[in-house]
Amino acid sequence: MTIPLRAPRDIAAPGTGRVGDSPLRPDGTLKVKGEFAYSSDLWMDGMLWGATLRSPHPRARIVSIDIAEALAHPGVHAVLTHEDVPGRKHYGLDHTWDQPVLAIGEVRHQGEPIALVAADHPETARRAMDKIRIEWEVLEPLVDARRAAFDPAYPQVQERKNPARHQPVRVGDVARAKQEAEVVVTGVYEVGIQDQAFLGPESGLAVPAEDGGVDLYVATQWMHNDLKQIAPCLGLPEEKIRMTLSGVGGAFGGREDLSMQIHAAMLALRTGRPVKMVYNRHESFFGHVHRHPAQMRYEYGATRDGKILYADVEIILDGGAYTSATLNVVGNAASLGVGPYEIPNIKIDAYGVYTNNPPCGAMRGFGAVQACFAYESMMDKLAAACGLDPVTIRQINACKQGSKLATGQVIEAPLPMAEMLQTARELPLPPPLDPTDLRNLPGGASQTTHGEGVRRGIGYGVGIKNICFSEGFDDYSTARVRLEVIGGEATALVHTAAAEVGQGLVTIEAQIARTELGVDRVVIHPADNRVGDAGSSSASRQSYMTGGAVKVACEAVRERVFELVPVRLGRTYPDLSLEGGKVVSASAGVLASIEDVLGEEVIEETREFHHHPTTGMDPVTGQGSTHTQLAMCVHRAVVDVDVELGLVKVVELAAVQDVGKVINRVSVEGQIHGGSAQGLGLAVMEEIVVTGGKVRNPSFTDYLIPTVLDMPPMRLEILENADPRAPYGLRGVGEPPTLSSTPAIVAAIRDATGLDLNRVPVRPEHITSPAAP
Amino acid sequence: MDFLRPTTWEEALAAKADQPEAMPIQGGTDVMVEINFDVHRPPALLDLGRVPELFTWEQVDGVYRVGAGVPYVRIIEELGEALPGLAQAARTVGSPQIRNRGTVGGNLGAASPAGDSHPPLLAAGAMIEVESRDRGVRMIPAHEFYVGVKKSALEPDELIRAFWTKPASGPQYFSKVGTRNAMVIAVCSFAIALHPEERRVGTGIGSAAPTPRRAPAAEEFLAAELDWDAPLDPAVVRRFEELAAQAASPIDDVRGTADYRRHAISVMARRTLTWAWNDYLRRRAA
Known part of the structure; x- marks a missing residue:
């Protein structure tokens, strides 16, 4: 097998940090110096470049495709359409299999792939693509998510009928509670389409292999799940497809679905040449799913002193043309639809629908983000109606250990929500506005104000997120750990299929191996499918699941080291441990170095780690113990708003988060910073603007992310209140702050302006002419 | 695609005359983006990065003549005192990396209504020096330079040599609305320049019409109504912001609505005039 240039290799984890320390990331220095090899850097002599022809129309019939001229273009080696898909013509997540590898007779969203070209040069491939002639019958796009959910006369988008999923939740007797409520508040909320906006575009390399299979170097979140979809489409057995994770430039859910994997493999198998594909930024906006936009209607009733009696909720999530992760996103929106509050009577109806809008699927927060903006907005509204402050209303209704979620699931781990809110409230506030430095002001260096029109506001947000997969899914992970003496030093090699997407998993894999094996030197093997499934780098689950797998694999290796002790030392000890490079007996002290005990022995163990089982949601009542773990973040946002221009400066974000156990403090802080920033983006700027199913801003010029x-x-x-069921007591960190920062910031803008603001992102014109949206 | 690399201004003019369809490229912060996005496929690029004359500025009879290739970072560092409005606008362009490469010349060449340099050039009454091999130099007033959406008065065989502007004789301000606090393209922008010696106020509006433009009625109103020896009359400010907003003819697009742009122009007109007037009175008192 020929290895491409810049393919991933074994990498030594720097430092000697154990669990709880903050050693450097193995990939950190390379990334800072610009030397890290991303999947777009892969190279192989003789490789071709692939390009994808995509639909300009959100909905249209393909009357005919003529590839002759493109095929005749000099330098072109292949032009493929759906007829050339060797196996199954469709793929999809969760066995939905509804997405065509290449469009068959019709397109259902702008940017849907239609044909592939392989050529000597990327420019040649693009020029040839322009020569593919398509005769279209353009149809009126179906873009009304509400009609898609409720109107039986609305045409169907695809064979799977609308709604993709309707998940009700029923608790108590809402009708009766409506009669008892002393205070009733209602809200209609909308969340725009957010994009993951990862910086490394979709890219990879497919290399045809001598056995008729293909070696795929790709940037993805879950190789084994990719493989389950790729193999049938290529008509190959899974063992003939060797997957290697290449440098991933961010993911945030946007790499859970396939992008160029099957396409590049098809071109490689057809041409017999390695084929590289790299999307540019424009194509990337069409090359992955986004966060579901949501339309939500909420009604809460409460007693006069602020105790919530009922919640009546409708959530519509627009998944676009294909299923992707919609089914599970709906499950999250339903089960977490009222958040971490004790509410005795609940009626939630969450719908996921098919339309010809941009396809939507997984994104950090996954259905919980949309609901959190609505339920936290409702808490503020209820506070105002009851004459209470935002923190008190939340404390009155807060869940705690032993509380039940809307699904009836009992929160078994510690959940000190009321205390977390108190902590957030009592943190010192930032100093008042200093208008002498423009960068402190709304508008920043653009100098829109010297302080005129600027008002300060404070807001709170609380989010609760399920960690690991839910609804009965056994998303186990696998780790292989090898311990041997290399160059006189005991060295642990950790091999998993888990995707390092920038979150720092490889750092903590090394920390866990050092902690469990007492060695300093740890080498991380590239992630590939020559080891068992690790599950997805999603749902904030890899520290829990792959961290857990590395831990149990290390424990198995450690046991084998202990088994060597009588062989080497001639007697047994009941109380062994591995610490500081030594085999230690609690009673007899240091016995020997690990190197001396290991000798020539190579110990390798592979273990799976499974979380405790969960159940599905009852299709009628939504009840079930559906989530593996729950994690919470509380935000306090302080903003300055230029109320005349509608510009916002977030002055401070304070976060209180319970992570169970800090495995790596720098990484934990980074996750909270990053998650909060992504929530800030949704609050005030990030939106894919769509008209008639067409994206109007597919660039970083006009899709703005926070600077x-x-x-x-x-x-x-x-906070570190351990979850007893999780490895080291840890909780997933990455997603909860993405939920709570958005509503906290919007609440602060409301506090500054006195406006309703029922839609995110909040745009300047929503503040200056509030009737407009 | 041909890549032409003249090393002198004469060679550059000759290359442009011989191949008028060649796209001039300076810092590449705009041209390369358009090429990468396949917006333009010019048959040739004319790289001006090796033409030393373009990277210098000088004072000629008290007027600044600034080469088209002087990057924004140098406008800020070297000309911030003399051309404060333009320097403020330069500070809002992109990121530090973009400001190291991007130039006023490039901004003029693209003639985008959203270009940040245009409003301060208009408010200051700058002249654009353009030249062709065959017809020599033309001096075009900034307000005649922008003739349509991304269209300038430049002839196909002409290159932009420099812009000319007097050092600020009074306070100048530039203000730009974007939906992010840095690295943002203008939703709309406004520039003001007080010319106390002429008892005149110059204006410039960006991103709120097919071209950058002045607000002539607002300027005329101030020329007639401003009492240069007194604090600002709130009624004058109100009328000025109305006239400034009326000078705009914005559209709804993905960056903002026409209504919002008109509103924002009026707010920026009021604020920048107030800041400039306060500075003016303070300087006079000092």
């Missing part, structure tokens, strides 16, 4: 002048300094309070 360092938008993201304020953060004050963090990190």
Whole structure:
């Protein structure tokens, strides 16, 4: 097998940090110096470049495709359409298999792949693509998510009928509670389409192999699940497809679905040449799914003193043309639809629908983000109606250990929500506005104000997120750990299929191996499918699941080291451990170095780690113990708003998050910073603007993400109330702050302006002419 | 695609005359983006990065003549005192990396209504020096330079040599609305320049019409109504912001609505005039 240039290799984890320390990331220095090899850097002599022809129309019939001229273009080696898909013509997540590898007779969203070209040069491939002639019958796009959910006369988008999923939740007697409520508040909320906006575009390399299979170097979140979809489409057995994770430039859910994997493999198998594909930024906006936009209607009733009696909720999530992760996103929106509040009577109806809008699927927060914006907005509304402050209303209704979620699931781990809110409230506030430096002001260096029209506001947000997969899914992970003496030093090699997507998993794999094996030297093997499934780098689950797998694999290796002790030392000890490079007996002290005990022995163990089982949601009542773990973040946002221009400066974001156990403090802080920034983006700027199913801003010129002048300094309070069921007691960290920062910021803008603001992102014109949206 | 690399201004003019369809490229912060996005496929690029004359500025009879290739970072560092409005606008362009490469010349060449340099050039009454091999130099007033959406008065065989502007004789301000606090393309922008010696106020509006433009009625109103020896009359400010907003003819697009742009122009007109006037009175008192 020929290895491409810049393919991933074994990498030694720097430092000697154990669990709880903050050693450097193995990939950190390379990334900072610009030397890290991303999947777009892969190279192989003689390789061709693939390109994808995509639909300009959100909905149209393909009357005919003529590839002759493109095929005749000099330098072109292949032009493929759906007729050339060797196996199954469709793929999809969760066995939905509804997405065509290449469009068959019709397209259902703008950017849907239609044909592939392989050529000597990427420019040649693009020029040839322009020569593919398509005769279209353009149809009126189906873009009304509400009609898709409720109107039986609305045409169907695809064979799987609308709604993709309707998940009800029923608790108590809402009708009766409506009669008892002393205070009733209602809200209609909308969340725009957010994009993951990862910086490394979809890219990879497919290399045809001598056995008729293909070696795939790709940037993805879950190789084994990719493989389950790729193999049938290529008509190959899974063992003939060797997957290697290449440098991933961010993911945030946007790489859970396939992008160029099957396409590049098809071109490689057809041409017999390695084929590289790299999307540009424009194509990337069409090359992955986005966060579901949501339309939500909420009604809460409460007693006069603020105790919530009922919640009546409708959530519509627009998944676009294909299923992707919609089914599970709906499950999350339903089960977490009222958040971490004790509410005795609940009626939730969450719908996921098919339309010809941009396809939507997984994104950090996964259905819980949309609901959190609505339920937290409702808490503020209820506070105002009851004459209470935002923190008190949340404390009155807060869940705690032993509380039940809307699904009836009992929260078994510690959940000190009321205390977390108190902590957030009592953190020192930032100093008042200093208008002498423009960068402190709304508008920043653009100098829209010297302080005129600027008002300060404070807001709170609480989010609760399920960690690991839910609804009965056994998303186990696998780790292989090898311990041997290399160059006189005991060295652990950790091999998993888990995707390092920038979150720092490889760092903590090394920390766990050092902690469990007492060695300093750890080498991380590239992630590939020559080891068992690790599950997805999603749902904030890899520290829990792959961290757990590395831990149990290390424990198995450790046992084998202990088995060597009588062989080497001639007697047994009942109380062994591995610490500081030594085999230690609690009673007899240091016995020997690990190297001396190991000798020539190579110990290798592979273990799976499974979380405790969960159940599905009852299709009628939504009841079930559906989530593996729950994690919470509380935000306090302080904003300055230029109320005349509608510009916002987030002055400070304070976060209180319970992570169970800090495995790596720098990584934990980074996750909270990053998650908060992504939530800030949704609050005030990030939206894929769509008209008639067409994206109007597929570029970083007009899809804005926060800069360092938008993201304020953060004050963090990190709690460690252990979850007894999780490895080391840890909780997933990455997603909860993405939920709560958005509603906290919008609440602060409301506090500054007195406006309703029922839609995110909040745009300047929503503040200056509030009737407009 | 041909890549032409003249090393002198004469060679550059000759290359442009011989191949008028060649796209001039300076810092590449705009041209390369358009090429990468396949918006333009010019048959040739004319790289001006090796033409030393373009990277210098000088004072000629008290007027600044700034080469088209002087990057924004140098406008900020070297000309911030003399051309404060333009320097403020330069500070809002992209990121530090973009400001190291991007130039006023490039901004003029693209003639985008959203270009940040245009409003301060208009408010200051700058002249654009353009030249062709065959017809020599033309001096075009900034307000005649922008003739349509991304269209300038430049002839196909002409290159932009420099812009000319007097050092600020009074306070100048530039203000730009974007939906992010840095690295943002203008939703709309406004520039003001007080010319106390002429008892005149110059204006410039960006991103709120097919071209960058002045607000002539607002300027005329101030020329007639401003009492240069007194604090600002709130009624004058109100009328000025109305006239400034009326000078705009914005559209709804993905960056903002026409209504919002008109509103924002009026707010920026009021604020920048107030800041400039306060500075003016303070300087006079000092």
